[in-house]
Amino acid sequence: MPYPYVLLSAAVSLDGFLDDTGPERLLLSGPADFDRVDEVRASVDAILVGAGTIRTDNPRLLVNSPARRAARTAAGRPEFPLKVTVSGTGDLDPGAQFWHTGGDKIVYTTPAGADRLRAAGIADTAEVVPLPGDWDWRTVLADLHDARGVRRLMVEGGGQVHTQLLQQGLADELQLALAPLFVGAPDAPRLFGPGRYQPGRLRLVETRPVGDVVLMRYEPTAPGTGAVPSAADHRWLALACELAARCPPSSSAFSVGAVVVAADGTELARGHSREGGDPVVHAEEAALAKLDPADPRLPGATVYSSLEPCARRASRPRPCARLILDAGVRRVVTAWREPDTFVAGADGAGVLTAAGADVVVLPEHAGAAQAPNRHLLPRPGRDAHAPGSSEV
Numbered sequence: 001m002p003y004p005y006v007l008l009s010a011a012v013s014l015d016g017f018l019d020d021t022g023p024e025r026l027l028l029s030g031p032a033d034f035d036r037v038d039e040v041r042a043s044v045d046a047i048l049v050g051a052g053t054i055r056t057d058n059p060r061l062l063v064n065s066p067a068r069r070a071a072r073t074a075a076g077r078p079e080f081p082l083k084v085t086v087s088g089t090g091d092l093d094p095g096a097q098f099w100h101t102g103g104d105k106i107v108y109t110t111p112a113g114a115d116r117l118r119a120a121g122i123a124d125t126a127e128v129v130p131l132p133g134d135w136d137w138r139t140v141l142a143d144l145h146d147a148r149g150v151r152r153l154m155v156e157g158g159g160q161v162h163t164q165l166l167q168q169g170l171a172d173e174l175q176l177a178l179a180p181l182f183v184g185a186p187d188a189p190r191l192f193g194p195g196r197y198q199p200g201r202l203r204l205v206e207t208r209p210v211g212d213v214v215l216m217r218y219e220p221t222a223p224g225t226g227a228v229p230s231a232a233d234h235r236w237l238a239l240a241c242e243l244a245a246r247c248p249p250s251s252s253a254f255s256v257g258a259v260v261v262a263a264d265g266t267e268l269a270r271g272h273s274r275e276g277g278d279p280v281v282h283a284e285e286a287a288l289a290k291l292d293p294a295d296p297r298l299p300g301a302t303v304y305s306s307l308e309p310c311a312r313r314a315s316r317p318r319p320c321a322r323l324i325l326d327a328g329v330r331r332v333v334t335a336w337r338e339p340d341t342f343v344a345g346a347d348g349a350g351v352l353t354a355a356g357a358d359v360v361v362l363p364e365h366a367g368a369a370q371a372p373n374r375h376l377l378p379r380p381g382r383d384a385h386a387p388g389s390s391e392v
């Protein structure tokens with residue numbers, strides 16, 4: 001199920017705090033960084049904060065620059081991004097600035113929280129959405145994507161919300177402004193709380209001084225677990241699709257890209273069809289061939305393949321689904337099930353799942369995976385059958 005791109009944004013002190021314990025909001029960013037934050041806000045469809053931040057900061061969460069608002073409306077977008085908050089209790093002040101500034105607002109809550117918000121009159125200024133059953137961030141993100149058209153979501157804290165989204169593998173990007181000051185109060189809110197984070201290192205994608213703060217942008221890298229995809233799964237699969245586009249063209253075989261990634265987010269190997277001048281090598285085969293079969297990271301690894309791994313082939317003794325299982329890998333993420341172009345009823349996913357592996361299909365990437373293979377696919381209303389004989 002598609003979610004918005006989730007960008008976590010926060011300013012943090014040198015000792016890791018989001019705020020002090022005083023009644024006023026602590027300004028960690030300087031003027032230049034607040035202007036940068038305004039630019040990011042102007043670029044997104046929605047801004048989310050937790051109820052704790054509304055209670056503590058009484059934020060407005062606007063795009064402050066008139067020029068940026070004008071550019072949004074000129075592009076046919078609402079003047080202000082949708083404002084989103086989450087509250088289990090529904091304990092929110094109806095007089096808070098959040099409800100009375102900017103454009104549309106929405107609050108995700110529990111059934112009991114919804115009763116409380118309605119009783120407080122908040123349903124007059126915001127859409128109140130009770131979530132059925134236990135709280136589930138994926139339900140919130142899917143609703144924002146599907147029902148509200150949100151494609152890019154900026155999350156501006158606070159610590160509880162950032163911690164949950166990161167720990168649940170739902171953050172695509174982390175933007176941290178490191179401010180040159182100390183808080184020093186043990187009870188002050190921390191950026192990230194205790195719990196289980198991705199193992200290994202995030203990828204640093206940018207550092208930049210902005211006035212006296214340093215902006216650091218990171219991307220989580222760890223694959224999801226089992227059938228549950230993480231934001232990083234999408235990024236790795238997008239890389240596999242890019243590799244597919246780099247294959248030498250062929251009229252008799254698919255162009256496929258593959259990446260093998262350890263559980264801690266380390267890339268172990270990558271490959272693509274017909275790599276290194278071998279006319280029949282497949283992407284997963286090329287990638288796995290670069291690894292020591294005894295590599296202890298393989299059983300915890302994920303193979304990303306732009307196309308479902310093959311189940312049968314004439315040109316090699318073992319198909320890719322078998323190579324993956326024999327390597328010990330038990331998780332595969334792919335964009336696209338194999339069509340009948342060369343092999344009728346190919347079911348690499350079935351071979352993998354029958355052996356206990358998880359196969360995750362992310363159809364959002366099917367267009368990119370298919371793009372280098374268009375000439376091999378039936379054209380709607382024209383070809384009764386796709387191209388026939390081939391290398392498989």
Ligand SMILES: NC(=O)C1=CN([C@@H]2O[C@H](COP(=O)(O)OP(=O)(O)OC[C@H]3O[C@@H](n4cnc5c(N)ncnc54)[C@H](OP(=O)(O)O)[C@@H]3O)[C@@H](O)[C@H]2O)C=CC1
Nearest residue numbers: 010011018019050051052053087088089157158159160161
């Ligand atoms: N420096 C910076 O960039 C920023 C700093 N901050 C600071 O952070 C602090 C606030 O952070 P924090 O206290 O962690 O609060 P949060 O803003 O993260 O909000 C937490 C609240 O959100 C609701 N919530 C979160 N997760 C769930 C869930 N899974 N189910 C239901 N409700 C949920 C709950 O509301 P409820 O209790 O109503 O059920 C919870 O108490 C403030 O001091 C603020 O100044 C905030 C943003 C940015």
Ligand SMILES: Nc1c(N[C@@H]2O[C@H](COP(=O)(O)O)[C@@H](O)[C@H]2O)[nH]c(=O)[nH]c1=O
Nearest residue numbers: 011026027028029037057059060061156
């Ligand atoms: N203190 C702090 C941030 N705090 C964030 O800004 C929100 C208030 O924005 P506004 O409504 O525009 O005044 C606040 O609720 C919190 O989410 N952000 C930052 O980039 N840097 C900072 O130092």
